[in-house]
Amino acid sequence: MKILVFGAGGQIGREVCRAAWPPRYAVLPLDRRVIDITKIAAVGALLARETPDLAINLAAYTAVDRAESEADAAWAINCAGAAHIAAACAESETPLIHLSTDYVFDGRKTGPYQEGDAVNPLGVYGSSKEAGERAVRAALTQHVILRTAWVFGAYGTNFVKTMLRLAAERPLLRVVADQRGCPTAAADIAAALMVIAERIEKGAAKWGTYHFADVDAVSWHGFAKAIFDLAAPQLSVRPQVEPITTDQYPTPARRPMNSVLDCRKIEEAFGIRTLPWRVGLASVIREILDRAS
Numbered sequence: 527m528k529i530l531v532f533g534a535g536g537q538i539g540r541e542v543c544r545a546a547w548p549p550r551y552a553v554l555p556l557d558r559r560v561i562d563i564t565k566i567a568a569v570g571a572l573l574a575r576e577t578p579d580l581a582i583n584l585a586a587y588t589a590v591d592r593a594e595s596e597a598d599a600a601w602a603i604n605c606a607g608a609a610h611i612a613a614a615c616a617e618s619e620t621p622l623i624h625l626s627t628d629y630v631f632d633g634r635k636t637g638p639y640q641e642g643d644a645v646n647p648l649g650v651y652g653s654s655k656e657a658g659e660r661a662v663r664a665a666l667t668q669h670v671i672l673r674t675a676w677v678f679g680a681y682g683t684n685f686v687k688t689m690l691r692l693a694a695e696r697p698l699l700r701v702v703a704d705q706r707g708c709p710t711a712a713a714d715i716a717a718a719l720m721v722i723a724e725r726i727e728k729g730a731a732k733w734g735t736y737h738f739a740d741v742d743a744v745s746w747h748g749f750a751k752a753i754f755d756l757a758a759p760q761l762s763v764r765p766q767v768e769p770i771t772t773d774q775y776p777t778p779a780r781r782p783m784n785s786v787l788d789c790r791k792i793e794e795a796f797g798i799r800t801l802p803w804r805v806g807l808a809s810v811i812r813e814i815l816d817r818a819s
Contacts, residue, residue: 527550527551527552527579527580527723527727528551528552528554528576528577528578528579528580529551529552529553529554529578529579529580529581529582529723530554530556530572530573530576530578530580530581530582531543531553531554531555531556531582531584532556532561532563532581532582532583532584532585532611533556533557533583533584533585533586533625534555534556534557534584535555535557535558535559536584536585536586536588536681536682537677537678537679537680537681537682537683537684537712538584538625538677538679538712538715538716539555539557539584539585540679540681540682540712541679541681541712541713541715541716542582542584542716542719542720543555545713545716545717545720547720551723554576554578556572558585563583563585563603563607563608563610563611564602564603564606564607564610565610566610566613566614569610569611569613569614570610570613570614570617572614573614573615573617573618573620574614574618577618578618578620579620579621579727580620580621580622580623580723580726580727581611581614581615581620581621581622581623582622582623582625582719582723583607583608583611583622583623583624583625584625585603585607585611586603586604586625586655587599587600587602587603587604587651587654588651589651590629590649590651590779590781591777591778591779592778593649593650593651593654593779594649594650594778594779595778597650597654600650600651600654601650601654601657603654604651604654604655604657604658605654605655605657605658605661607658608624608658608659608661608662609658609661609662609665611624612624612661612662612664612665612666612669613665615665615666615668615669616665616666619668620668621668621669621670621726621731622662622666622668622669622670623669623670623672623719623722623723623726624658624659624662624669624670624671624672625671625672625673625674625715626655626656626658626659626671626672626673626674626735627651627652627655627673627674627675628673628674628675628676628707628739628782628785628787629647629648629649629651629652629655629781629782629785630645630647630652630655630656630659630673631643631645631646631647631652631782631784631785632646632647632648632782633648633705633781633782633783633784633785634646634782634783634784635784636784637786637788638743638786638787638788639737639784639785639786639787639788640737640788640791641673641734641735641736641737641788641791648779648780648781648782649779649780649781650779651779652782659671659735663735667733668731668733669733669734670722670726670731670733670734670735670736671734671735671736672715672718672719672722672736672737672738672792673735673736673737673738673787674710674715674737674738674739674787675707675708675709675710675739675785675786675787676707676708676709676710676739676749676785677710677711677712677715678709678710678711678712678806678807678810679711679712679713679810680712680810680813680814680817681712682712685709685746685749685750686753686807686810686811686814687814689750689753689754690753690757690811690814690815692765693754693757693761693763693764693765694761694762694763696765697763697765697766698765698766698768699750699765699766699767699768700768700769700770700774700775701746701747701750701767701768701769701770702745702746702747702769702770702771702772702774702775703745703746703747703748703769703770703771704745704771704772704783705745705746705772705781705782705783705784705785706743706744706745706783706784706785706786707739707743707744707782707784707785707786708739708740708741708742708743708744708785708786708787708803709739709740709744709749709803709807710738710739710740710803710806711740711801711803711805711806711807711809711810713806713809713810714740714800714801714806715738718738718792718796718798721796721797721798722796722798725796732795732796734795736789736791736792736795736796737787737788737789737791737792738787738789738792738798738800739786739787739789739800740800740801740802740803740806741789741800741801741802741803742802742803743786744803745769747767747769747770750767751767752804752807753807753811754767756804756807756808756811757811757815760811760815
């Protein structure tokens, strides 16, 4: 089974490509140096040449704050790029797994978000990703849209790596405590994608939109404290972590106050169970700090 992985250079893409796929899978990594997904002709030619059995789109513009000033770039990748991949998949009858985000919601709901809840993104990043979802749905039936949240891993840019870097620079860190979500290890997302790919291979996939995030819900402040709890044995100095409100930390992009995702649907459809994020966090911290030493 040949699988094209768009966005293979990102933190999730790196985990997908280094995952232990069974020998019958041929995973072809594609990053921005190989294919520009904003060019529809190039995407179509690629799929026609490679004739894959499955495409996984992990390519995204994910700089949430910078997207507010670079809206054209965000829309070109998150919406137009997704539309180009979906159109090429439809033309070649190739199933598509497309990654999306909790930021399609506005965060005003008190409980976890379900797949059918109304979307209402607050900024350019969320809006462009939500439009990308609609483009995928419009182009082909054989798709799985996977929304995830608060991704962290040993590669790329993420909250865990930022906290560990700042720990060496500042004795006091002020971290937002009134936004809640579910940190999710990139490796756990990769494992979920492998299960979905296997179901697609067997012709047993249930197409549609799903949520996948690790458990349990936590604030950014609580997440930061957990990072330093786990990293403490390898840190020369542990910073103090002070809780603050969103209003005390203004950013160019508004963020949802509640990013918690209800993941029951994906367990019912694919048998994929969510894992505690602390397990993945411990592994990621070890890898980051071991590489730095």
